[in-house]
Amino acid sequence: MSEFQEFSHTTTSGAPRWVGLALGLLSGLSLIGLGLGWSALNQAKNLEQTTVASKQASEALGQRLAKEDEINQQLQSDLKVIADKLNVTQGELITARKQTKNATHAVDQKVDTLATSMKAELATKASADDVTKLNGDVTGVKGDLDATKNSIQMARSEMGTLIARNHDEIDQLRRTGQRDYFEFTVQRKGGATKVGSIQLVLKDTNPRKNQYTINVLADDNSFEKKNRSVNEPIFFYTGSTRSALELVVNKVTKTSATGYLSLPKGATTASASTATSGQ
Numbered sequence: 001m002s003e004f005q006e007f008s009h010t011t012t013s014g015a016p017r018w019v020g021l022a023l024g025l026l027s028g029l030s031l032i033g034l035g036l037g038w039s040a041l042n043q044a045k046n047l048e049q050t051t052v053a054s055k056q057a058s059e060a061l062g063q064r065l066a067k068e069d070e071i072n073q074q075l076q077s078d079l080k081v082i083a084d085k086l087n088v089t090q091g092e093l094i095t096a097r098k099q100t101k102n103a104t105h106a107v108d109q110k111v112d113t114l115a116t117s118m119k120a121e122l123a124t125k126a127s128a129d130d131v132t133k134l135n136g137d138v139t140g141v142k143g144d145l146d147a148t149k150n151s152i153q154m155a156r157s158e159m160g161t162l163i164a165r166n167h168d169e170i171d172q173l174r175r176t177g178q179r180d181y182f183e184f185t186v187q188r189k190g191g192a193t194k195v196g197s198i199q200l201v202l203k204d205t206n207p208r209k210n211q212y213t214i215n216v217l218a219d220d221n222s223f224e225k226k227n228r229s230v231n232e233p234i235f236f237y238t239g240s241t242r243s244a245l246e247l248v249v250n251k252v253t254k255t256s257a258t259g260y261l262s263l264p265k266g267a268t269t270a271s272a273s274t275a276t277s278g279q
Contacts, residue, residue, distance in 0.1 A: 154169060154172075155231075157233045157235075157246070159233070159235060159244060159246070161179075161233070161246055161262065163231060163233055163248060164181075164248070164250070164260065165231055165250055166250060167183065170183060170260050173262075177265075178265065179246075179262050179263060179264060179265060180196070180262070180263045180264075180265060181260050181261070181262055181263075182195050182196040182260060182261045182263070183258075183259070183260045184200065184258070184259060184260065184261065185256055185257070185258045186200050186201070186202040186214070186256065186257050187202060187255060187256050188202050188203070188204070188205065188254075188255050188256065189255070190202070192217060195261045196245075196261050196263055197218070197238065197263070198216060198217060198218040198238070198245070198261070199216075199217040199218075200214055200215070200216060200217070200247075201214065201215040201217065202214055202256070202257050203215060203224070203226075205252040205253065205254060205255070205256070205257060206227075206252070207252050207253055207254060209229075210229060210230040210252060211227050211228065211229055211230070211252070212227075212228060212230075212249055212252045212257050213225065213226045213227060213228070214228070214247075214249070214257065216234075216236060216247065218236065218238045218245075219238050219239045223236070225247075228249070230249055230250060230251065230252060231248060231249075231250060232248070232249075233246050233247065233248050234246070234247040234248070235247075241263070241264055242264075243264040245261065245262065245263050245264075246261070246262040246263075247259065247260075247261050247262075248260055248261075248262070
């Protein structure tokens with residue numbers, strides 16, 4: 001009786017230890033399962049967020065591509081319109097060129113026909129006297145043209161200066177700004193006439209030969225130019241200038257002489273300064 005009781009006590013006291021281990025193991029497995037489940041849940045959430053972001057990016061890219069395609073189609077339409085207009089403009093230009101060429105050709109034909117007709121008519125009606133008269137008229141016109149050309153062209157002196165023959169040509173020389181020009185008219189009985197920095201005394205004139213005799217007073221000196229011709233330059237120097245002064249008489253009458261005095265630029269100022277210092 002005592003042995004049975006001892007065995008029963010031993011068996012009863014060992015059972016709770018095994019059950020505790022089993023329960024501990026099950027608890028550990030449960031914790032591991034919960035951890036794996038939580039991790040899987042987080043991964044699923046992250047995957048879902050990534051999928052949503054990818055979907056949104058895909059939609060945005062699709063909208064952008066659609067907009068660019070619309071712009072491309074609009075550009076193609078505009079280019080087609082421009083190309084059509086250019087084709088029309090080019091066609092009009094070709095047509096205008098053809099019309100101009102045809103009109104020019106027609107005018108040339110009319111001119112040639114008219115010239116041929118006039119030549120034939122002149123050859124039929126003109127006589128030897130008419131031809132002679134025509135040649136005389138042409139010669140006269142040519143002479144007038146040559147005279148006009150010579151009147152426009154100024155002569156040059158031996159010093160290389162241009163010689164003016166009248167007031168208009170003096171103005172032309174004055175506008176070049178290279179020298180100073182003083183126009184004058186001196187009388188035979190008028191005494192000394194101041195012109196620029198000098199004085200002139202007209203002694204004699206010969207209108208028939210276009211000659212004159214004149215005295216030039218400069219730097220307290222006097223020198224005579226006798227029987228000089230109209231438009232013939234007279235060159236002389238004064239103490240205040242390094243370049244020559246030029247005296248030209250363009251016209252003479254029985255009582256007067258008209259012309260101009262040409263001085264280097266600044267000669268008038270130099271003469272005035274010399275006169276002031278002398279005082």
